[in-house]
Amino acid sequence: MFINTGLKKALLFLTFSFTSYFAAAQFNQSAFENRIRPDSSLINEVHFNFYNLNYVRNYEYTNDFHDGYTLYGTQLQPQIVYYAHPNLAITAGAFIRKDFGRNGVTDAKPLFSLKYHKRNLTLVFGSLEGGIQHKYIEPLYDFERIITTPIEYGTQLLIERKKFSLDAWIAWQKMIYTGEAAKEEIIGGLSTETTIAENNGWKFSFPAQFLAFHQGGQIDVLKEIPISTVFNGAAGLKLHKDISANIKQVYTDNYIAVYKDFSPDKRRAYQGGFGMWLNAGVESKWGSLVASYWKGNNFISIKGMPLYESVSSNLYTNGLKQSGRNIISLRYAYQKELIPHLYLDVRFEPHIDLDHTDKQLQFNHSFFLTYKQDFKLFKVKKAER
Numbered sequence: 001m002f003i004n005t006g007l008k009k010a011l012l013f014l015t016f017s018f019t020s021y022f023a024a025a026q027f028n029q030s031a032f033e034n035r036i037r038p039d040s041s042l043i044n045e046v047h048f049n050f051y052n053l054n055y056v057r058n059y060e061y062t063n064d065f066h067d068g069y070t071l072y073g074t075q076l077q078p079q080i081v082y083y084a085h086p087n088l089a090i091t092a093g094a095f096i097r098k099d100f101g102r103n104g105v106t107d108a109k110p111l112f113s114l115k116y117h118k119r120n121l122t123l124v125f126g127s128l129e130g131g132i133q134h135k136y137i138e139p140l141y142d143f144e145r146i147i148t149t150p151i152e153y154g155t156q157l158l159i160e161r162k163k164f165s166l167d168a169w170i171a172w173q174k175m176i177y178t179g180e181a182a183k184e185e186i187i188g189g190l191s192t193e194t195t196i197a198e199n200n201g202w203k204f205s206f207p208a209q210f211l212a213f214h215q216g217g218q219i220d221v222l223k224e225i226p227i228s229t230v231f232n233g234a235a236g237l238k239l240h241k242d243i244s245a246n247i248k249q250v251y252t253d254n255y256i257a258v259y260k261d262f263s264p265d266k267r268r269a270y271q272g273g274f275g276m277w278l279n280a281g282v283e284s285k286w287g288s289l290v291a292s293y294w295k296g297n298n299f300i301s302i303k304g305m306p307l308y309e310s311v312s313s314n315l316y317t318n319g320l321k322q323s324g325r326n327i328i329s330l331r332y333a334y335q336k337e338l339i340p341h342l343y344l345d346v347r348f349e350p351h352i353d354l355d356h357t358d359k360q361l362q363f364n365h366s367f368f369l370t371y372k373q374d375f376k377l378f379k380v381k382k383a384e385r
Helices: 005-021
Strands: 045-060 070-085 088-099 107-118 121-127 153-160 164-174 184-199 202-216 228-242 247-261 272-284 287-297 324-339 342-353 362-379
Antiparallel strands (some): 088 107, 153 164, 164 184, 184 202, 228 247, 247 272, 324 342, 342 362
């Protein structure tokens, strides 16, 4: 697809124009979330929780850092929920993913969790409220993982107050038994936001987040592969202003991101790096528009979008290095609840790599339909003593 130089200049002009007046790191993702919590009004009840995500995500990319491909299919997460106590819910179910155009089921996993909730605190053990629900910025956590790797198993602590939120978690990615030809893998992190000031529709807050990945173990047979420990972090400032019914909100979310390799035997292309993630956006009844600028230097991400990294993982350019990365994008999303429990999300996200302005304007576009609902099945009767 060829885009002429004039259109590129127009995109740059529009992006910087929006940056001058508005400024969000990412779109509203609440329609994709499915948080099940204990409820004192549902004691001894058994419910059926149904979650279905239908997706088309297409990358019209021809660059050296992010492959061009299409994800097209559906996910199901049926779960049985037992509200055992005012502060306790137990869930059991399954995750099923089907990519269209392939035979059979693409992925299937069991789901089980024990959730303790009291006032502002929630403790989760088992399948986590993970993925994009951690609320990381895209250079640290790729939005696409809602499709490819949405399930995490481990332990999670959530604190949700009016002016402070915290999500601290640890997930076991690969467990090994004695003598296996594989390394154990564990990942964890923290995402928090503190409201500094709030008045007359204005909200000023301080977000901070990090991810840490460790690959190692003492009972594998791959002794030639060294221990690996990598860190990603980000901190920033957010300023939001509520406006009206038509123009709901304007806001600016800006972050400094860092990368550090703490491995004893350093084998990666860079041992440390950083990035600047600046955003400008507006939410309205006609959709959300976000202008973003990424300036990276020697940046490597654990789970972030490959487009922002300084080392390529592409099929044909794997390992290619580019210390400095400068990317500007203008993204649009239309989100609407079509009928109760059914949510539409359409996105168009063009970008320009400022280090390769000779290349054409590139973009990805997405179409999501999410259905989620909770059904009461029956109430467990207590045995008489």
